Amino acid sequence: MSEPAPPKKDADEPADEATEQTPVTTGASSVVRALENAGVEAAFGVQGGAIMPVYDALWHSDIHHVTMAHEQGAAHAADAFGVVRNEPGVCLATSGPGATNLVTGIADANMDSDGVLALTGQVPSEMVGSDAFQETDTIGVTTPITKHNYFAAEADSVGDTVGEAFALAGEGRPGPTLVDLPKDVTMDETDRQPGPAKTPKTTTPKTTPDKAAVADAARAIEAAERPLLLLGGGVIKADATDEARAFAREFGIPVVTTMPGIGSFPEDDDLCLSWAGMHGTGYANMAITHTDLLVAVGTRFDDRLTGGVDSFAPEAEVVHVDIDPAEISKNVHADYPVVGDAATTLDRLADEVATEPDAGEWREQCLTWKDEYPMDYATPEDEPLKPQFVVECLDEATSDRAVVTSGVGQHQMWAAQYWTFTEPRTWVSSHGLGTMGYGLPAAIGARLAAEDDQEVVCVDGDGSFLMTIQELSVAVREELDITVAVLNNEYIGMVRQWQDAFFEGRHMAAEYNWCPEFDKLAEAFGARGWRVDDYDEVADAIEEALAYDGPSVIDFHIDPRENVYPMVASGGANGKFALTEDQL
Amino acid sequence: MSSDDSNETTDLPKHGLAGPRPEERPHPEGRRNSQGIRIDPEVEAEHDPRRAVISALVENEPGVLSRVAGLVSRRQFNIESLTVGPTTVDGHARITMVVEEPDPGIDQIEKQMAKLKPVISVGELDDDAVRAELVLLKVEGDEPDKVHAITEMYEGKTLDAGPRTITVQLTGDERKIDDAIDAFRQFGIIEIARTGQTALARGDQATVPGEKPGTAGEPTTPTNYDD
Numbered sequence: 001m002s003e004p005a006p007p008k009k010d011a012d013e014p015a016d017e018a019t020e021q022t023p024v025t026t027g028a029s030s031v032v033r034a035l036e037n038a039g040v041e042a043a044f045g046v047q048g049g050a051i052m053p054v055y056d057a058l059w060h061s062d063i064h065h066v067t068m069a070h071e072q073g074a075a076h077a078a079d080a081f082g083v084v085r086n087e088p089g090v091c092l093a094t095s096g097p098g099a100t101n102l103v104t105g106i107a108d109a110n111m112d113s114d115g116v117l118a119l120t121g122q123v124p125s126e127m128v129g130s131d132a133f134q135e136t137d138t139i140g141v142t143t144p145i146t147k148h149n150y151f152a153a154e155a156d157s158v159g160d161t162v163g164e165a166f167a168l169a170g171e172g173r174p175g176p177t178l179v180d181l182p183k184d185v186t187m188d189e190t191d192r193q194p195g196p197a198k199t200p201k202t203t204t205p206k207t208t209p210d211k212a213a214v215a216d217a218a219r220a221i222e223a224a225e226r227p228l229l230l231l232g233g234g235v236i237k238a239d240a241t242d243e244a245r246a247f248a249r250e251f252g253i254p255v256v257t258t259m260p261g262i263g264s265f266p267e268d269d270d271l272c273l274s275w276a277g278m279h280g281t282g283y284a285n286m287a288i289t290h291t292d293l294l295v296a297v298g299t300r301f302d303d304r305l306t307g308g309v310d311s312f313a314p315e316a317e318v319v320h321v322d323i324d325p326a327e328i329s330k331n332v333h334a335d336y337p338v339v340g341d342a343a344t345t346l347d348r349l350a351d352e353v354a355t356e357p358d359a360g361e362w363r364e365q366c367l368t369w370k371d372e373y374p375m376d377y378a379t380p381e382d383e384p385l386k387p388q389f390v391v392e393c394l395d396e397a398t399s400d401r402a403v404v405t406s407g408v409g410q411h412q413m414w415a416a417q418y419w420t421f422t423e424p425r426t427w428v429s430s431h432g433l434g435t436m437g438y439g440l441p442a443a444i445g446a447r448l449a450a451e452d453d454q455e456v457v458c459v460d461g462d463g464s465f466l467m468t469i470q471e472l473s474v475a476v477r478e479e480l481d482i483t484v485a486v487l488n489n490e491y492i493g494m495v496r497q498w499q500d501a502f503f504e505g506r507h508m509a510a511e512y513n514w515c516p517e518f519d520k521l522a523e524a525f526g527a528r529g530w531r532v533d534d535y536d537e538v539a540d541a542i543e544e545a546l547a548y549d550g551p552s553v554i555d556f557h558i559d560p561r562e563n564v565y566p567m568v569a570s571g572g573a574n575g576k577f578a579l580t581e582d583q584l
Numbered sequence: 585m586s587s588d589d590s591n592e593t594t595d596l597p598k599h600g601l602a603g604p605r606p607e608e609r610p611h612p613e614g615r616r617n618s619q620g621i622r623i624d625p626e627v628e629a630e631h632d633p634r635r636a637v638i639s640a641l642v643e644n645e646p647g648v649l650s651r652v653a654g655l656v657s658r659r660q661f662n663i664e665s666l667t668v669g670p671t672t673v674d675g676h677a678r679i680t681m682v683v684e685e686p687d688p689g690i691d692q693i694e695k696q697m698a699k700l701k702p703v704i705s706v707g708e709l710d711d712d713a714v715r716a717e718l719v720l721l722k723v724e725g726d727e728p729d730k731v732h733a734i735t736e737m738y739e740g741k742t743l744d745a746g747p748r749t750i751t752v753q754l755t756g757d758e759r760k761i762d763d764a765i766d767a768f769r770q771f772g773i774i775e776i777a778r779t780g781q782t783a784l785a786r787g788d789q790a791t792v793p794g795e796k797p798g799t800a801g802e803p804t805t806p807t808n809y810d811d
Contacts, residue, residue, distance in 0.1 A: 143651060145659055148701040151646070168701070200701050204644070282603055289612060301620070314614030314622065326695035332620035373603040378596040565600045575611050580600030 022061050024193055027155030028053035028186035031119065031179075032061050032067040033196040034194040040090050041065060042081060042448050044074040046101075048094020049134060050121025055092075055187035065450065066478060068441065069470035071098050075105020076438050076468070077445030079114045080428045084403060084449035086239060088115030088169035088177075096134030100141065103437060106176045107145040110565065111432025112260060113237065115174035117166045118142075122151075124184040126581050136364060138180045148176035148200075152185045159194025165562045167197040172205030173239055173324040199515060204579045205323050209340030209348060217295075217319045218352035224293035226315075226362040227253045230276070232261025233431070234298015234322060236424040240343035241265070254366045256284040258299050259416060260431045266422040270411075273366060278568045279413040282373025282577055285568065287366055288313050289575030293357075297321040298342045301331040302432060303571075311573035321345045373566070373579070381535065384559035387411065387487045390538060391418035394457055396486055397542045401426060402455040405442040407464025408434045410493035411486075413564040415459035426454075437467030437488040440484060447480045455546060458484045461517050463492040469521070474524040477552035483545045483552045486518050489560040495561045501584045522553035530554045586606040604704075619689070636690045637663065637682055637713060637783050640697060640706040641794040644670065648702045652679055655700065661685070663694055665780020669793050675782055676704065678795075680782045707792040715783040718759050721749045724772035738764040749774060757781075 022032045025372055031054055035043070042064045046056055058065050071093040074285035078089030093102045099120040109116040123132040152158045158181065165177040203488050220550035221227060235244050241264045248255050248271055254264045256276045265272050276284035288294070289344040294316040300307070306312040312332060320334035321342060322325075328337040338345055377388045391414050395402075405428045406412040412429060421427050428446050430438035450456055465486050475482055491515040499507050519529030528548050530541040532555065549577055566577035569584055578584045596602050597637055610809050631777050641647050649668055653740045664682040671678050683693065683805055690708055697706045709715075720743070724730060740754040758781060765776065785791040 077636075115591045139647065143647075192602065200706055214645060216695055252688075282601070286609070290610070309620050310615050312616060314616060316648070317622075322667060324699070326692065326699055328695075329620070332616070338671070339752070373601070375601065377592060377601065378598055380598065487760075562599060571610070575609060576606040578600075578606065579603050580597050583606055 006383035013152070016465060024159070024191055025189060026053065026057065026186065027058040027152070027158045027188050027190055030159030030190060030192065031162050031181065031186065032057040032063070032153065032197050034159040035063060035090060035166070035196070037073050037194060038060060038163060038197055039087075039168045040166070043090040043092055044068050044077040044081070044267065044445065045092030045119075046071050046074060046094070046098060048093035048098045048121060050123060050183045051092055051098065051119070051181070052094075052121070052122070054119065054181065054207055062155070063449070066444070066474065067442075069473055070179070070468065071101030072104050072437070073441035073444070074168060074466055075102045075116065075118065075476070076108065076435070077471075078116050078443035079105060079112075079119075080442035080445035081113050081449040082156075082406060082445075083428050084324050084425050084446045086237065088117050088166055088167075088174065089445060090117045090119070092119045093121070094134065095123055095138065096136045098134075099136055099138040101139060102275040103145070104433075105177065106142055108430050108433040108435045108438065109176040110145045110147075110455065113174050113233065113429070116174070116176040117169050118176060118178040119162070119185075120178060120180050121571075122182040124179045125182045126184070128182065138178070142178050145176070146178050148461045149178040149180065149202075150225060151180045152182065155185055155188035155190040156192045158185055159192070163197030164199065167199045168203060171199045171203065172207075173234070197343075201361045202357075205341075206325070206339050207323065207341035207344055209338045209345045212350045213338045214345065214352050217338055218349060218354070220293055220319060220336055221251065221295065221349070221353050222319060222355050222357055224289060224357045225359060226292040226365075227357050227359055228249075228254045228287050228291035228294050229253045229314075230258070230288070230294055230296040230299060231255060231261040231264040232297060232299025233260045233263040235261055235342050238298060238323070238342035240297070240341075240346055241424045243343045243350070247350050250350060252359055252363060253295070253357070254287060254363060256280070256287055258302070260427070261299065262416060262427040262531060263421045263424040267420045268422060270367070271363075271426060273415065276574065278304075278570070279417065279564050279566065280574075281417070282566050282579065283366065283369035283377060285574040285577050286369045286373065289573070290365075291316045292388070293319065297346065298323075298325045298532065303331075306332060307568045307574045308571045311575070323426045332369065332423045333541040335373055348464075359454055360398070379535070385535060385538070385556060385561075387414045387489075387532065387558040387562055388418045389535065390485065390556050390558065391415055391459065393538050393542055396417045396457070397546055398457060399453070401451075401453070402457060403428060403446045403450050405429065405439045405446055405456070405458045406434045406558045407439040407467070408563050409460055409464060410489070410497065410562075413462070413494075414487065417564075419459075436461075436464040439464055440468050440475075441471045443482045443484065444475055444480060446476070447475075447482050456482045458482060460486050461493060462486055462488040462490060462512050462518070465518065466515055467513075472522065472525040472551060472553070480551055481549050482551050484551070485542075486553065486555045487558050487559050488515070488555050490515065491560060494564070500563070501581060518553055518555040527551040527553055531557070533557045540576035590650040612651065618688075632720065635682055636685055636699070636780065637680065637709040637715065638690070638694065638706065639709055639783065639791050640679045640681070641792055642677050642679055643702040643704065644675055645702055649678070649679070651700055651702065652681075652697060655696055656681070656683060656693060659693060659696060665778070667780050667782045673795055675793065682781050691714050695789050705792040705794040709783050709785060709791065713779050713783045714786055715757050716755055717758060717781045718753065718755045718779045719759055719765070720751060720753055720777045721768055721773060722749050722775040723748045723750070724770055726775065727771060731768075734764075734767050738767070740764070
């Protein structure tokens with residue numbers, strides 16, 4: 001029999017011991033040491049054969065490891081942790097199915113330019129290629145969905161590799177990186193300390209914009225009559241929200257955001273028209289349709305934003321500021337391309353613009369559109385609960401800095417439309433990949449990353465919640481104060497909306513009236529649960545759930561016929577958004 | 585924005601939002617083409633597909649070829665040929681790729697390639713670049729004299745001659761190789777192996793930045809990627 005295992009360090013131990021770093025004796029301890037050197041506080045993962053040496057090395061580390069119920073949850077939790085902290089999040093999984101289960105979360109991070117470091121176990125080097133137990137070509141599988149991935153070759157250098165992968169994930173335009181760790185590499189002895197983390201020489205981004213490019217863009221801004229600032233997720237990742245706000249206000253330029261850009265500009269500001277695109281506000285889509293100069297910062301002009309490119313901002317010259325040169329003129333031609341960091345470039349641009357554009361009439365026009373296309377909705381009391389009302393009540397009951405996560409579908413759109421966001425890194429969602437099930441694990445990651453006075457609310461749908469509901473067990477075990485608000489319409493609602501609009505109402509595989517009762521299921525997990533059917537129960541349930549210091553679930557049974565509007569048909573013109581179904 | 589009081593919201597539709605209908609709104613006339621460039625529809629130019637030669641210096645690490653090839657095909661560019669080999673710098677390789685450009689978007693491929701971690705530099709070659717490829721042809725051996733004559737005509741070499749087959753090697757630009765293959769058809773071609781084009785910029789101009797001139801045959805340590 002082996003000796004009894006030493007006790008896992010916990011909070012009772014003296015602080016000075018708790019701050020010691022992991023001594024490097026093996027490849028695995030070098031991996032953990034590299035994470036500690038990078039300042040990693042939390043990691044999310046699931047144990048398994050090939051990653052066991054790394055987990056063993058975590059035994060003595062201060063890194064808070066959160067065991068998730070499924071590796072997909074680990075990747076999403078790491079992603080959301082990183083979004084809220086604005087640094088790469090870390091997830092771990094074993095080889096084979098552990099690694100393939102991470103794939104959805106890695107692809108999600110890749111589409112949203114979220115920094116994530118994934119560490120995967122791998123079968124021992126000598127068995128690679130033999131179709132060994134739990135072997136998958138993780139490098140091959142993840143190459144198209146990572147910034148870069150590394151196959152660790154030896155124990156001596158594996159710490160440096162992990163340090164580089166972490167640094168690369170956060171450098172320039174962030175994104176996911178992965179290190180595949182063969183078990184012999186992590187088991188082998190080494191006493192080599194990982195050096196300071198360095199990013200590769202070949203990836204250094206250009207952060208300072210060309211002077212001439214900035215000057216050209218400034219002349220265009222001075223001359224514009226209908227200028228519009230389009231702020232994307234890159235503004236938040238570059239920590240450029242102060243610069244963006246100052247720029248818009250100094251020159252009186254109205255602002256729209258993309259969905260990932262939500263929070264870059266306060267939505268309650270007169271200049272702000274909220275977000276544009278398929279389900280963006282009518283006024284944002286009118287502005288983007290009629291602007292004569294679109295100043296786009298940190299956006300990749302996703303098709304959900306542009307609609308059909310042929311009719312996108314058809315009157316506008318485009319200034320495109322991005323740190324990734326490959327995004328310039330990829331989807332929409334940039335008349336004024338500016339490669340650089342968003343904060344630096346907006347600063348330089350503010351210095352260079354000599355006179356405020358003469359845009360008084362245009363600002364008036366934008367305000368008129370706000371009146372013409374209000375987001376008001378009917379709340380007939382003899383009809384089922386409206387989801388928009390639930391979102392507004394949640395917003396009202398929480399602080400400005402509350403973090404909102406979501407799944408994907410109708411509930412996500414209502415959350416984005418009816419919550420008034422004012423701060424960056426408070427809207428945490430799956431945009432580019434559109435991953436149902438993102439919301440709950442993201443709330444877990446966000447809870448661990450956010451400050452104590454920030455509420456964490458997951459606005460979820462019945463279909464999305466069911467996809468990763470097992471992570472509720474993690475929230476219970478970790479005693480995480482999160483509130484899940486399920487907007488339950490017993491449909492995979494966005495599909496049902498499209499079936500009504502484009503498939504003559506045939507609800508093939510879209511009815512979800514077979515879902516479990518989420519309030520009772522929450523109680524079974526050890527969380528608190530509420531069910532709400534009527535308007536007069538909404539406020540109380542929200543108050544009780546927010547007051548409960550632990551995971552809570554409110555199952556809001558909403559109007560199953562409610563759809564998301566405005567809506568721009570796929571590939572259609574933003575200016576032709578439908579306000580009701582008959583307009584599609 | 586909402587109201588709990590249904591009396592105040594009677595002019596709102598039961599589902600959906602209020603406001604001018606799409607046909608009641610102003611819509612601008614302008615349009616963009618498929619590359620997102622604003623156009624005058626009457627003068628929109630037709631674009632002929634073209635082929636481009638891309639040259640890249642890369643760190644010669646495991647998997648670099650599959651990263652490059654995977655990226656190019658993922659972005660829907662068709663690779664016609666691809667060659668790879670070491671350079672004068674130890675640990676570096678040069679990849680030369682001929683791609684078919686469906687839309688004017690070669691610079692998009694260059695920019696995506698430049699983002700790959702092992703890619704040091706990448707660029708498209710000018711039309712006047714020096715290009716060559718090599719082909720091995722195995723033909724029926726019934727008429728050895730005639731095969732020999734055609735091989736001479738194209739400045740080729742006979743690598744193997746047996747009673748039933750003859751294998752020859754030819755080098756040159758793509759057009760010469762195409763012509764030669766046509767000429768050999770009369771004998772009955774059994775097998776062909778072509779390397780695809782490899783190329784360098786003409787004169788003292790660097791093909792792509794990163795490989796120091798004048799060091800051929802003497803591997804140097806990779807130093808500064810900026811020059």
